[in-house]
Amino acid sequence: MTVLLYDRDAYKTDFIASVFSCEPIKYSGKDAFDIVLDQTAFFPEQGGQDCDSGKLFICGEGKDAACSDKDDTEDVNSINVLHVSIKSDVVHHICDIPVAACTKVCGKICWEQRFDRMQQHSGEHLVSGTVHRFFGADNVGFHLSAREVTLDFNTTFEENDIAFIEDTVNRAIYENFETHIFFPSADELKTLDYRSKKELTGQVRIVEYPGYDMCACCAPHVKRTGEIGSIRIVAAEHFKGGTRMWIECGKRSLISARAQLNDTRAISRITSAKISEIVPAVEKISDALKDARFKLVKFERDSILALADEVRAEKNPIIWIDACDQDNLRLGVNTLVSGTDGYCSAFCGNDDDGYRFIIASSSKDCRALINSMKSAFEIRGGGSPDMVQGTIKAKRSEIAVFYTEAGIE
């Protein structure tokens, strides 16, 4: 059983430990070593939260004394902790270098990463406690990684509810009260109204935010709620009959708000609108685009019907057009099919980029034609005997020669 230093002191970044065992293993397909220590400050991956990262150093090489202010990046003798897990109360540190049993090591966790996760995890408790208290719903899923923090609830919310939860949790942050972490006796535990996703056995660790939440939890938390900084609920979507919520606390919230503000400023520059007026400005552009698109489709429709008229009398008519959407291209071919029993083809594009095509016929086998074309050109596509479509990498003159040689004129 490993002594879990983070259990009682989330702020402990450096520690001395003795190597209990070191076994060679494979990690992500590479040689690695599973090191078990007598005690650790590394939080292992569990309960939906990723593990801490950091380094180990061999003691007795002048490194342990300077452990707390060591510059890790310059220390070539450091041992990288690649992953940390816990099984049956034993913490396994997956490392890139072996260390003999009984060796004294100094461990150093990455504080910036740890504190970020403490901010996110404490924020998660306040959100889940608030949802439990005001909406009678439970947190049924949680994930905390470097990329995102997601909370799953077995209920749905209105937009006003999300703002209410956000306001309530931020108020708890402004109040800057102390986090109460304790280990109740079995009898005391029976009297507590606490949240827990599963039935617990053995010593239970309770994390309480008085007035907001009480929950069984093994993760490191901030000492006072003010350290969370602030919280934003950045998204909430329907998920498995309930809701998946994305939250950002502390520095994460600041970084993403800054990025969003930069995007907003960029949109303001592009649209030449004040920041407070970018939404109507973008709507105006969107409406203008829809209008232009509508006019373009109508223009293409008129163009392809005019081109179809020009070749309508031919036995195997072909339309060539620079640009046209797929529906209009099909309209052009269908217009021709009613007037001939030959191959009716429409090619859209240019010699440099290639062409999209549709070939149809009321009596000929278009699939046989495209198969013979595939032996001469690079073609993607297929279809039925009466209609095929796809793309072709060829010049117009080469396709014309192929048609002539195949007797399609």
Ligand SMILES: [Zn+2]
């Ligand atoms: Zn927790």
